[in-house]
Amino acid sequence: MLSNKIEIKNLYKIFGPNPSSLIEKVNNGVGKDELLEEYRHVLGLNKINLNIADHSLQVIMGLSGSGKSTLIRHINRLIEPTSGEMIVDGQDVLRLSQKELLEFRKNKTAMVFQKFALLPHKTVLENVSFGLFIKQVDQGEAEKKSMHWIDRVGLLGYEHRYPQQLSGGMQQRVGLARALANDPDILLMDEAFSALDPLIRKDMQDILLELQLELKKTVVFITHDLDEALKLGDSIAILKDGSMDQEGKAVDILLDPKTEYVKKFVEDVNRSRVLKAKNIMQDSSQISKELLAGQTMKVKSEDVIEKFIDKVVIEKPNLLEVTDKNGLSLGYLTSERLSQILRK
Amino acid sequence: MAKETNFLTEFPTLPVELIRAFKKTTDASYKAFSREYGDYIESFFNPLLKFLVFWEKLLVSTPWPVIIGIVCAFAFYGTRSYKIVIGIIISFFFVGYMGMWGDMMESMGFIIVATIMAIAFGIPLGIWMAKSNRAQAIITPILDFMQTLPPFVYLIPVVMLLGIGKIPGLISVIVYAIPPMIRLTNLGIREVDHEILEAADSFGATPWQKLTQVQFPLALPTIFAGVNQTIMMALAMVIIASMIGVKGLGQEVLRAITNQYFTLGMLNGLAIVILAIVFDRISQAYGKRIQKHRSGDAI
Numbered sequence: 001m002l003s004n005k006i007e008i009k010n011l012y013k014i015f016g017p018n019p020s021s022l023i024e025k026v027n028n029g030v031g032k033d034e035l036l037e038e039y040r041h042v043l044g045l046n047k048i049n050l051n052i053a054d055h056s057l058q059v060i061m062g063l064s065g066s067g068k069s070t071l072i073r074h075i076n077r078l079i080e081p082t083s084g085e086m087i088v089d090g091q092d093v094l095r096l097s098q099k100e101l102l103e104f105r106k107n108k109t110a111m112v113f114q115k116f117a118l119l120p121h122k123t124v125l126e127n128v129s130f131g132l133f134i135k136q137v138d139q140g141e142a143e144k145k146s147m148h149w150i151d152r153v154g155l156l157g158y159e160h161r162y163p164q165q166l167s168g169g170m171q172q173r174v175g176l177a178r179a180l181a182n183d184p185d186i187l188l189m190d191e192a193f194s195a196l197d198p199l200i201r202k203d204m205q206d207i208l209l210e211l212q213l214e215l216k217k218t219v220v221f222i223t224h225d226l227d228e229a230l231k232l233g234d235s236i237a238i239l240k241d242g243s244m245d246q247e248g249k250a251v252d253i254l255l256d257p258k259t260e261y262v263k264k265f266v267e268d269v270n271r272s273r274v275l276k277a278k279n280i281m282q283d284s285s286q287i288s289k290e291l292l293a294g295q296t297m298k299v300k301s302e303d304v305i306e307k308f309i310d311k312v313v314i315e316k317p318n319l320l321e322v323t324d325k326n327g328l329s330l331g332y333l334t335s336e337r338l339s340q341i342l343r344k
Numbered sequence: 345m346a347k348e349t350n351f352l353t354e355f356p357t358l359p360v361e362l363i364r365a366f367k368k369t370t371d372a373s374y375k376a377f378s379r380e381y382g383d384y385i386e387s388f389f390n391p392l393l394k395f396l397v398f399w400e401k402l403l404v405s406t407p408w409p410v411i412i413g414i415v416c417a418f419a420f421y422g423t424r425s426y427k428i429v430i431g432i433i434i435s436f437f438f439v440g441y442m443g444m445w446g447d448m449m450e451s452m453g454f455i456i457v458a459t460i461m462a463i464a465f466g467i468p469l470g471i472w473m474a475k476s477n478r479a480q481a482i483i484t485p486i487l488d489f490m491q492t493l494p495p496f497v498y499l500i501p502v503v504m505l506l507g508i509g510k511i512p513g514l515i516s517v518i519v520y521a522i523p524p525m526i527r528l529t530n531l532g533i534r535e536v537d538h539e540i541l542e543a544a545d546s547f548g549a550t551p552w553q554k555l556t557q558v559q560f561p562l563a564l565p566t567i568f569a570g571v572n573q574t575i576m577m578a579l580a581m582v583i584i585a586s587m588i589g590v591k592g593l594g595q596e597v598l599r600a601i602t603n604q605y606f607t608l609g610m611l612n613g614l615a616i617v618i619l620a621i622v623f624d625r626i627s628q629a630y631g632k633r634i635q636k637h638r639s640g641d642a643i
Contacts, residue, residue, distance in 0.1 A: 076546055078542055078545055078546060101548075102548040102549075102550065103548065104548070105545070105546060105547060105548035106547065106548035107548075109546070110546070110547070111543065111546040111547075113539055113542070113543055114539075115539055117537070117539040117540050117542065117543035118540075118543075119540060119543075119557075119558060119562075120562070121561045121562060130544075130547060130557075131547040131548075133557070134544075134547045134548055134549050134553055135548070182547065188546075
């Protein structure tokens with residue numbers, strides 16, 4: 001089991017002139033609408049509990065107004081909570097003094113923003129080294145580090161351009177490089193790819209996954225797009241009206257939605273494109289002897305259903321054997337289960 | 345019956361004696377104050393006077409070709425336009441040829457000093473106003489008052505305190521010209537995109553780092569609009585300030601008004617317009633240059 005990098009405990013955020021007096025009411029079941037109507041306060045977050053494992057990519061999902069952007073801003077305390085704890089590496093961020101908080105932001109976290117939030121009067125290089133400048137890192141070293149990351153996100157040759165001269169996708173690469181140049185443990189991404197065209201967006205998702213494979217940061221990724229969440233997330237937390245609706249592994253959420261809200265979300269997902277063989281395979285004990293004795297077709301554990309479904313249709317095997325990349329058997333998949341999963 | 349019509353047609357006033365007493369005591373106490381502290385205040389402003397005299401002397405004693413050369417260099421660096429440079433040369437030659445060069449240099453020195461002072465006080469005040477809502481709540485009505493009060497009216501206390509001369513003239517010009525500087529600095533800083541500030545915060549920037557690296561540079565185009573406005577207002581005030589002893593083009597205009605010298609008035613008025621256009625074009629050009637990153641063109 002991986003240790004937790006971030007532990008969010010009983011976090012509440014109520015917006016308004018006198019929020020702490022209303023926590024009691026919210027605890028007793030006063031909802032978002034009622035709170036606004038009767039008490040003129042906005043319920044931002046309602047008793048959020050979430051553990052984020054070290055080196056994992058945690059997606060927080062929800063529609064606009066669900067509190068997801070508010071939640072991510074509590075991790076580096078851009079927003080002060082009404083009550084609760086935000087424990088990062090065993091330390092409560094909410095108890096840090098102003099000075100300690102600045103140190104925490106300089107060293108532990110870096111953030112990527114939806115609308116990029118680049119400094120328009122600074123060049124790409126100056127933007128990427130902004131965090132290092134704030135940390136007062138020696139200029140030569142800051143430039144060296146920044147150029148490394150500019151190279152990694154594929155912007156070499158653009159370092160002396162201004163952000164306005166770049167396309168949206170390129171601007172967000174600058175945003176990503178700026179965050180990574182700081183070498184933070186935690187990468188906070190607030191709808192980082194939502195403002196980009198679908199194709200560029202896919203590129204950026206691939207860049208992020210590729211970098212993550214190597215860097216193993218703890219990434220908190222906010223999105224309103226389930227496909228993006230399923231593609232990127234090791235685990236997904238779904239927020240609705242400031243409350244946690246469901247939280248768990250991507251596959252569990254897809255196959256076993258707990259609430260109506262989540263059900264509606266996952267309804268339209270193309271499962272064959274998201275689910276991998278390893279996600280849905282069964283143990284040999286669940287398979288009858290006759291089937292095991294018969295002919296099987298081998299599929300790779302990391303392949304999504306879409307990759308082998310055509311072969312299944314042509315060869316019509318009764319049983320699929322799921323193997324790892326060395327050909328070792330990991331589990332089985334009956335054609336009944338496969339069709340059940342695809343039928344929903 | 346007759347009494348009631350009087351009540352409606354004539355506004356009820358305080359007894360005349362009371363009003364007279366009120367005016368008398370106020371004036372007397374202000375006079376007493378200026379008699380008591382006038383010298384002290386005057387010596388307080390002495391460095392300012394020296395600064396002003398330095399500029400006026402510098403401009404008046406510098407050979408005219410050098411002045412034209414410097415102004416043209418400034419204009420060309422800002423605008424990259426030969427048309428404007430040629431325009432400046434022609435109009436400056438016109439002013440000089442008509443015998444107004446010395447007066448124009450004195451006015452120019454005066455405007456430069458007034459603008460420098462307005463910037464030196466206006467920008468910090470504007471920053472303070474942007475950082476604190478309470479400061480904004482206090483300063484805004486004062487600025488409203490300063491901008492609506494007829495400029496002649498606030499000549500009076502300045503003159504009573506400091507008499508007639510360069511310094512009272514300069515102070516009233518600064519007071520008249522500083523509001524747009526303060527307002528536009530405040531506006532420029534408040535207008536900075538919230539998300540960009542959040543980004544600076546997320547990297548752990550201190551308030552000072554945020555101000556110098558993000559807020560001030562992003563507010564610069566708006567602040568420059570304030571500088572431009574301030575220069576224009578200072579120029580407009582030059583004539584009024586000449587009534588309390590400021591020399592230069594304004595004084596000639598004043599002489600033309602009192603003596604009905606139509607041509608003298610027109611010529612000096614024209615010289616002020618030329619000065620205004622030159623200052624305006626140059627300061628606007630610099631305002632635009634610092635926005636170069638905002639354009640999408642490759643640089």
